[in-house]
Amino acid sequence: MLKIENLHAGIEGKKILKGINLEIKAGEVHVIMGPNGSGKSTLASVLAGRENYEVTEGSVEYMGKELLDMSPEDRAREGVFLAFQYPVEIPGLSTTNFMKTAVNEIRKYHGQEPLDAVAFLRMMKEKMALVNIDQSLLSRPLNEGFSGGEKKRNEIFQMAMLQPKLAIMDETDSGLDIDAIRIVSDSVNKLHNKDNAVLLVTHYQRLLDYIIPDFVHVMYNGRIVKSGPKELALELEEKGYDFIKNEIDVAEEA
Amino acid sequence: MNDVVLSNIEKTVLSDYKYGFVTNIRADEAPMGLNEDIVRFISAKKNEPQWMLEWRLKAFRQWLKMEEPVWANVKFPPINYQDIIYYSAPKQRPSLNSVDDIDPELKRTFDKLGISLDEQKRISGVAVDVVVDSVSIATTFKEQLSKLGIIFCSISEAIQKHPDLVKKYMGSVVPATDNYFAALNSAVFSDGSFCFIPKGVRSPMELSTYFRINAENTGQFERTLIVAEEGSYVSYLEGCTAPMRDENQLHAAVVELVAHEKAEIKYSTVQNWYPGDKEGKGGIYNFVTKRGICLGDHSKISWTQVETGSAITWKYPSVILKGNHSIGEFYSVAVTNNHQQADTGTKMTHIGKNTKSRIVSKGISAGVSNNSYRGLVHINKNASNSRNFSQCDSLLLGDKCGAHTFPYIEVKNNSSIVEHEATTSKIGEDQVFYCNQRGIDTETAVALIINGFAKEVMNQLPMEFAVEAQKLLAISLEGSVG
Ligand SMILES: Nc1ncnc2c1ncn2[C@@H]1O[C@H](COP(=O)(O)OP(=O)(O)OP(=O)(O)O)[C@@H](O)[C@H]1O
Ligand SMILES: [Mg+2]
Numbered sequence: 001m002l003k004i005e006n007l008h009a010g011i012e013g014k015k016i017l018k019g020i021n022l023e024i025k026a027g028e029v030h031v032i033m034g035p036n037g038s039g040k041s042t043l044a045s046v047l048a049g050r051e052n053y054e055v056t057e058g059s060v061e062y063m064g065k066e067l068l069d070m071s072p073e074d075r076a077r078e079g080v081f082l083a084f085q086y087p088v089e090i091p092g093l094s095t096t097n098f099m100k101t102a103v104n105e106i107r108k109y110h111g112q113e114p115l116d117a118v119a120f121l122r123m124m125k126e127k128m129a130l131v132n133i134d135q136s137l138l139s140r141p142l143n144e145g146f147s148g149g150e151k152k153r154n155e156i157f158q159m160a161m162l163q164p165k166l167a168i169m170d171e172t173d174s175g176l177d178i179d180a181i182r183i184v185s186d187s188v189n190k191l192h193n194k195d196n197a198v199l200l201v202t203h204y205q206r207l208l209d210y211i212i213p214d215f216v217h218v219m220y221n222g223r224i225v226k227s228g229p230k231e232l233a234l235e236l237e238e239k240g241y242d243f244i245k246n247e248i249d250v251a252e253e254a
Numbered sequence: 255m256n257d258v259v260l261s262n263i264e265k266t267v268l269s270d271y272k273y274g275f276v277t278n279i280r281a282d283e284a285p286m287g288l289n290e291d292i293v294r295f296i297s298a299k300k301n302e303p304q305w306m307l308e309w310r311l312k313a314f315r316q317w318l319k320m321e322e323p324v325w326a327n328v329k330f331p332p333i334n335y336q337d338i339i340y341y342s343a344p345k346q347r348p349s350l351n352s353v354d355d356i357d358p359e360l361k362r363t364f365d366k367l368g369i370s371l372d373e374q375k376r377i378s379g380v381a382v383d384v385v386v387d388s389v390s391i392a393t394t395f396k397e398q399l400s401k402l403g404i405i406f407c408s409i410s411e412a413i414q415k416h417p418d419l420v421k422k423y424m425g426s427v428v429p430a431t432d433n434y435f436a437a438l439n440s441a442v443f444s445d446g447s448f449c450f451i452p453k454g455v456r457s458p459m460e461l462s463t464y465f466r467i468n469a470e471n472t473g474q475f476e477r478t479l480i481v482a483e484e485g486s487y488v489s490y491l492e493g494c495t496a497p498m499r500d501e502n503q504l505h506a507a508v509v510e511l512v513a514h515e516k517a518e519i520k521y522s523t524v525q526n527w528y529p530g531d532k533e534g535k536g537g538i539y540n541f542v543t544k545r546g547i548c549l550g551d552h553s554k555i556s557w558t559q560v561e562t563g564s565a566i567t568w569k570y571p572s573v574i575l576k577g578n579h580s581i582g583e584f585y586s587v588a589v590t591n592n593h594q595q596a597d598t599g600t601k602m603t604h605i606g607k608n609t610k611s612r613i614v615s616k617g618i619s620a621g622v623s624n625n626s627y628r629g630l631v632h633i634n635k636n637a638s639n640s641r642n643f644s645q646c647d648s649l650l651l652g653d654k655c656g657a658h659t660f661p662y663i664e665v666k667n668n669s670s671i672v673e674h675e676a677t678t679s680k681i682g683e684d685q686v687f688y689c690n691q692r693g694i695d696t697e698t699a700v701a702l703i704i705n706g707f708a709k710e711v712m713n714q715l716p717m718e719f720a721v722e723a724q725k726l727l728a729i730s731l732e733g734s735v736g
Contacts, residue, residue, distance in 0.1 A: 048691050052683070072690035081691075089686040092706030101702060102692035109612065109693065141706065 001026045002047075002067075002166055003195050007058035009046045016042045018222035020058070024166070027194040029211060032201045033233065034219030035241045040201045041085050043219070046172045048082040049075050062166070076102075077109040078164030083155035084171045085201075090142040095154060096124065098142050099161050106162065127160040131187040148175035156187050163191070168199045173207045185210030205237040218244055258487035283343035283472070293441050296341050302412050303417060311591070313440030320434045326597040327626040328566050328657055330502070330539065339503060340442045342472040345707040382576060395459065403452040406461055409477050412448035419450060423481050427510035427547045427574070435506040435568075436543040439475045443508065446476035451486040451517075460716050462491040473504040475717070482517035484550065485548040489520040489716055502530075502565060507542045515550025515577065520558070522715055523571075524723050527563035529730070532621075534593025537565025538647075544571035548580030548606075556583035557600065558714040559629035560723045562584040565594060570628065572601035575637070582611040585711040589730050590623030590655070599660075604637040604670070613644040616708045619655035620731055626658040631672055633665045648678040649707050651700070651731070701728035 001236040016039045024030050032040050046053050047060065049072030060067040067075060090098070103123075104114040115123065128135065132152050143151050150173050159167055169188070173181055188211055192198055200211065208216075208230055216232040217224045220241070225248050226232065236244075255554050284295050297307040322333070398404050405416060430440035447463040463478065482488055505527060511519050521544075530537025540563075546555035546729050557571040573582030584600035602611035611631065619625040631642045648657035659676050681703055689699035705724050706714065715723055 048687075050687055071695075072687065073693055073695045076691050076693040084688065084691075088682070088684050088686070090685055090703055090706055092709035093702050098689075098692070098702065101698065102694055105695070105698065106693040111374075162692065 001063060002199075003061040004047075005059050005061075007043075007046070007060060008022055008056045009042065009053050009058075010056065011042075011053050015056075016053075016222055017046065020222075020224055022217065022224060024197045024199060026165075026197055028214045029192065029198045029200065031208065031213040031216045031233065032199065032219055032224075032235055033203065033216065035245075038219045039222045040219055041170055043223075044085075044168045044199075046203060047168060048072060048080060073105075074109070076162075077106045079196075081159050081162055081164030081167045083152075083159055083167065083169040085170040085174070087143050087146075087151040087155055089144045089146075091144050093142050094140065095138040095142050095157070099138075099158060100125070102158075103161060112211075123161070127157060130190060131157045131160050132183050133157045149177060149180050152176055153180065153184065156184050160187060160191060164197075165196045166199065167191070167196065168201075169202065170201045173202055173204060174199075180205060182210060193236075205233045208233050220244060220248060270279045274321040278320045278707040282343045283339055286339050287336040288340055288442070290336070292340050294490070296442055296444055298385040299341060299343075300413070302413055305417075305421065306413055309425070309430065310441050310729065313437050314442075316431040317437035317441055320431070320437055322434050326568050326628070327559075327624065327660075328568060328595040328597050330566055333539070335438075339472045340475070341444050343444075345585045347570075391453075399459075401458070402455050402458070404455060404457055405448065405450040407448055409446040409479060410445070412479075416448070416450070419481065420448070420479070423510065423512055424477075424479055425510075426612045427512060427545050428508050428543050433543060435541040436508050439477060439506050439508045439543070442473075443475045443477040446478045446507070447480075447492075449476070449480045449488065450492065451480075451482045451488045453483040454485045455483075456487040457489065460489050460491055462493065464493050473506065475505075476507050478507070478509040479512075480519055480521070481512045482514060482519050483554075484514045485516045486514075487518045487520075489522070491522045491524070491716060491719060493524045493526070493719075502537055502539055503528075503563075504539045505541070507544075508569075509542070509544040511546030511555055513546065513548050513550065513553035513555050513580075516552045516655070517550065518556075519546060520556045521571070522547070522719065523557075523561070523717060524715075524726065525559065525561045525563055525567070526726060526730075528565075529563045529592065529594050530565040534565070537594070540564035540567045540569060542567075542569040544569065545574065546572070546582075546603075548577050548582060548609075550580075551577040551606070552579045553577050554581040554583075554712070556581075556585070558583075558585040558711065559587070559598075560708075560711070560715070560726065561586070561588040561596060561598060562726050564596075567594075567598050568596045570600055571609065572603070574603045574605065575611065575640075576605045577609075580604040580606055581609070583615045584611075584615070584629075585714045586615045587618065587708040587711045587727065588616070588625055588627075589618045589727060590620070590625045591731060592621040592623060594621075594623045596624070597628055599624045599627045601630045602632070602642060604631075604633040604640040604642070607636065607638050607640070609637055609638075609640045611642045612640070613646070614710055615644075615646045616711055617646070617648045617657050618651070618704060618707065618727075618731070619634040619648070619657050620651035622654045624656045624658070626660060628660040628662075628727060630662040632674065633667065633670045635666040638667055638669045640667075642670075642672045644672075646673045646674075646676045647707070648676075650678065650706070653680075700731060704728065704731060 002024040004020050004022040007017055009017040034040055055068055100120055107114055213230050216228055216230055218226040226244055258395055284292055293310050391528055428436050431437045444682045449461055451457055514520050527538035527540055548555055555573045561567055575582050582602050588596045588598050590596045600613055613629060617625040618625055627646045633640050646659050650657055657678055663672050665672055685703055686696055686699045704727055712720055
């Protein structure tokens with residue numbers, strides 16, 4: 001589904017991603033961990049098509065097409081979803097209205113008729129139940145005055161509405177209380193199936209008590225320096241990143 | 255790199271004006287220029303009684319002694335008042351008995367504008383008066399309204415048929431010599447709408463006037479007068495468009511509202527005069543005086559305006575809160591793009607006790623435009639326990655445009671409370687990207703963000719027009735049509 005090859009990217013001349021290689025197949029769950037500032041969010045942004053990041057080298061194949069050639073909205077319409085680490089506020093625009101526009105824009109792209117009010121509301125109700133989110137939150141202006149946890153839950157709700165093929169979740173578990181983590185993980189598990197894939201960015205192994213990954217990757221200084229089964233996350237939690245950093249630095253010096 | 259994305263937003267911000275066509279109809283015009291003879295010519299054309307002519311002449315003589323105001327935050331070359339045609343009427347049969355008698359070419363014009371003059375085809379529940387250049391050409395649903403005692407007709411007709419009402423109220427809110435442009439209007443006004451709601455009657459439909467400037471070199475000087483008697487209610491809407499022309503055209507209107515005890519007038523404007531081209535050539539000078547008086551206790555006047563057009567807008571719909579417990583409201587969205595300039599706001603004058611006013615102003619600027627809010631809240635010594643709340647927000651698209659706020663507050667007693675809040679923000683590249691990431695293109699994203707910003711005001715518009723107005727906001731800021 002997704003094949004990242006030797007991806008280099010940066011911002012304002014500063015190199016952040018320095019040769020990422022990663023392949024994700026349909027049905028898989030991948031986790032990326034790594035110290036602050038290692039480039040995890042940058043990777044997520046580059047995949048989603050944020051224009052202020054400059055790709056200097058490499059390619060990203062998504063469903064047989066070059067992802068990097070597509071506009072951000074077309075990537076979304078083709079099923080790439082990014083749950084933002086810091087969701088944005090839009091005053092005066094309710095989540096409901098926002099989602100109605102998004103759903104119908106995506107339908108239009110696929111040559112489908114827009115959903116009428118009744119069908120849309122039915123869909124909303126269903127997804128609200130799925131991710132356990134309150135109607136009142138969705139009528140409020142998008143993310144405005146939302147608590148950290150509410151913003152994250154709203155991201156999950158949007159993900160449920162848009163049913164992406166590739167869901168990139170950037171620290172969606174950060175700032176959630178224990179119950180919310182369970183609800184979010186439950187939602188992810190319910191939405192996940194053999195035809196879609198999930199790329200999770202997280203700092204906490206506890207999320208992996210609920211979501212079982214196929215692979216765990218460690219990102220350090222703009223590169224994926226170690227990949228392994230889910231047990232790798234446990235090891236990281238125990239030993240911290242230092243043991244990896246040491247390994248890398250030793251290797252680079254040699 | 256931020257610049258690249260911003261200019262992307264800016265790219266979508268180029269406006270396309272879709273009402274800019276000219277209709278070929280023969281017009282009956284006054285010679286160019288302004289003097290007493292022109293005033294007499296207009297009055298004679300309208301077959302006016304002597305008192306009306308006297309009133310005009312008095313205003314004209316005063317106007318000659320007045321000077322164009324210079325305090326607004328707008329710039330334009332001097333206007334040559336002798337280069338304007340002060341009267342132009344589409345030539346047609348002298349009097350119309352029904353809308354069916356209108357010149358078919360004109361009818362097609364209005365179809366193109368999305369306004370059907372056919373009563374059957376009109377959105378039910380809206381009566382329209384249509385003013386082209388200097389004269390009213392049609393008023394729909396007249397009969398139905400008259401059964402309730404509601405008078406809704408052109409001001410010219412009102413002068414003929416209801417002289418007592420006109421004499422009593424015209425100039426009672428905006429005196430003929432109130433300001434330079436009001437005086438000019440009083441001298442040369444050629445038409446406009448009149449509406450009278452008798453005691454205890456709630457108008458069953460929206461009343462609306464549609465203004466269209468068609469002829470070249472003409473000015474439009476219409477006058478609207480709305481009187482709501484005790485306990486009555488009316489919701490009134492005006493809309494306007496003009497063809498694209500290279501020269502500037504002057505529009506100097508006067509609107510007066512009178513609300514008696516427990517009466518309520520809701521006045522909404524969707525102003526979309528031609529704004530000029532992208533280089534700032536042409537466009538309408540929209541210099542308008544709008545004022546309402548809450549004459550009786552517990553009366554209410556509410557202004558809502560969506561201002562997207564005109565090269566220059568100079569307009570301050572105001573309320574004089576004379577009756578005790580009366581309420582004045584001003585809800586405004588003003589969009590300026592390219593070289594447009596707007597200096598708009600309101601004046602709330604609290605005279606009665608326990609009076610309340612509320613001001614919500616949303617300014618959106620793009621291109622190299624300039625957008626100013628100017629407001630005055632004045633609370634008299636005797637207006638005890640009065641309140642005002644003002645909220646003035648500005649939204650900037652790009653960094654070459656300007657937003658300014660000039661709030662003036664005068665409180666003469668200490669039992670009253672005035673609150674003022676103001677914010678300025680920019681459309682963020684991150685907001686647009688967030689929308690993009692959900693499958694929404696940049697143009698639609700900008701429209702969503704803008705409509706969100708303006709929502710509190712848009713919510714005040716009558717349902718039938720809210721959707722139109724939303725589209726208009728998007729259109730005046732984007733490349734897309736429709
Ligand atoms: N717009 C920007 N301008 C300058 N530097 C940036 C910008 N965006 C990211 N960076 C830098 O790139 C590096 C990687 O940032 P990124 O946000 O991708 O890290 P991260 O792995 O997601 O970290 P965290 O775990 O803290 O979320 C950091 O050093 C960051 O400061
Ligand atoms: Mg991050």
